[in-house]
Amino acid sequence: MGDFASICRDCLKTASAARRTCEGCSSLRVVNHPELTDHAIAHLDCDAFYASVEKRDRPELRDRPVIVGGGVRGVVATACYVARLYGVGSAMPMFKALKACPDAVVIKPNFEKYVAESKRIFDKVRALTPLVQSLSLDEAWMDLRGTERLNGGPPVFQLVRLQKEIEDEIGLTVSIGLAPNRFLAKVASEMDKPRGFTVLGTEAAATLAGRPVTILPGVGPVFAKTLRSDGYATVGDLAVADLRDLAKRYGEWGLRLHELAHGRDARAVNPERDRKGMSAETTFNTDLTDREALEAELWPLCEKLASKARRDGVAGRSVVLKLRRADFKIVTRRVTPAEPVQTARGLFAEGRRLLGSELGRPYRLIGIGLAEIEDAADAPPGLFQTEAARTLKTETTVDALRAKFGPGAVVAGRALKGRSTRS
Numbered sequence: 001m002g003d004f005a006s007i008c009r010d011c012l013k014t015a016s017a018a019r020r021t022c023e024g025c026s027s028l029r030v031v032n033h034p035e036l037t038d039h040a041i042a043h044l045d046c047d048a049f050y051a052s053v054e055k056r057d058r059p060e061l062r063d064r065p066v067i068v069g070g071g072v073r074g075v076v077a078t079a080c081y082v083a084r085l086y087g088v089g090s091a092m093p094m095f096k097a098l099k100a101c102p103d104a105v106v107i108k109p110n111f112e113k114y115v116a117e118s119k120r121i122f123d124k125v126r127a128l129t130p131l132v133q134s135l136s137l138d139e140a141w142m143d144l145r146g147t148e149r150l151n152g153g154p155p156v157f158q159l160v161r162l163q164k165e166i167e168d169e170i171g172l173t174v175s176i177g178l179a180p181n182r183f184l185a186k187v188a189s190e191m192d193k194p195r196g197f198t199v200l201g202t203e204a205a206a207t208l209a210g211r212p213v214t215i216l217p218g219v220g221p222v223f224a225k226t227l228r229s230d231g232y233a234t235v236g237d238l239a240v241a242d243l244r245d246l247a248k249r250y251g252e253w254g255l256r257l258h259e260l261a262h263g264r265d266a267r268a269v270n271p272e273r274d275r276k277g278m279s280a281e282t283t284f285n286t287d288l289t290d291r292e293a294l295e296a297e298l299w300p301l302c303e304k305l306a307s308k309a310r311r312d313g314v315a316g317r318s319v320v321l322k323l324r325r326a327d328f329k330i331v332t333r334r335v336t337p338a339e340p341v342q343t344a345r346g347l348f349a350e351g352r353r354l355l356g357s358e359l360g361r362p363y364r365l366i367g368i369g370l371a372e373i374e375d376a377a378d379a380p381p382g383l384f385q386t387e388a389a390r391t392l393k394t395e396t397t398v399d400a401l402r403a404k405f406g407p408g409a410v411v412a413g414r415a416l417k418g419r420s421t422r423s
Contacts, residue, residue, distance in 0.1 A: 001148075001152070009160050012164070019032065035199065039199065042176055043139065043142075043186040044162075044176050045139040045190070049114065051068050051079060051083075052172050054068060066080040066104065067080075067094075067097055068107050068109050069108075077109050079104075091337065094106070131144075132271055133270050143269040167195075183260055183263070183265035184200045209234065209235055213227045213238065239258070246258050278308065280367060280368060281368070289359075294359075294366060298352070299344070302348040316370025318334055319337065319341055319347060319350040321333045322366065351368045
């Protein structure tokens, strides 16, 4: 199969020139791009994953607004596209979501089912290439270079076929971006959701120019506010900025911004970062019921896990609390904070909140985990003096002291409370 400039997403027919409709089946779902067969880095993102799984399993909800999330005091895990029309979004407090969309059907998350469906999807992805780096249960990058002969066509053909197979065989839709690097592939996958397929190539810088700076990885609300106040409201503003000025203002991160603004990203797809979660837990000598005693056990676990996350250069989108009752029944509770978590203080705050609703019975084990692991290298830690940045800087300093002088070099007062109860 040689070069082509268009491919039909319904019948997979290719053509040497751009086509508005498919010559084979008259479908309008045709992908056109002059560099269609030139690129091999892709990003796949399941469309409103949790909500889509629930709608597939309950067809009567197809046209209804669906929110997957916790109780009134919880947050939205995923909102379907109908609910998003009302302004409902992930990580939004449930009371705000229900105020915006009072007729929404709220479904408690079933992570066991979502994990199973994720495996079905990404087993298909890994059948194409071993170079897959997951960001979460529902999205991943892949590198398809060198797979043409093995998989019967260039990456774009493989991906269009994959997208169709997932929809036909699993009943879920995905959006795919294809580009020369990870950053552009992720941007592309978000340009035509749901059920989209977008290619970005040499025109990427022009496409990005008018976009807000928040499209860049690591540019959150606080950083974006600073960039705007410095005169950089759009990606294009950063692209034409003086490189020395960016470096002076933002250090190495300024150089990174300049590269991204031009659509350049040297990061490789790294399967070693393909990890869904990490955790730490402890079993007590005697069952514990009291909040203070349970929190005293929780804190050192948060320290241990956060230190490992920083060492590995990752953060978690979700926090998971695990409890084992005296009758050995396991209870798990999960929350998705507004920002990824990488500090002990952040972990403890979320774990403490989750623990509050489970008090009143004896427990023999407690654990804390990070789920939906993502690369933390894109965030500019310490660049701005927010409380979260100060906490991260402090805990990173503690990591260094303990590495040099031993684990007992710095001990938090909270950690001393639980030493007598751990086994």
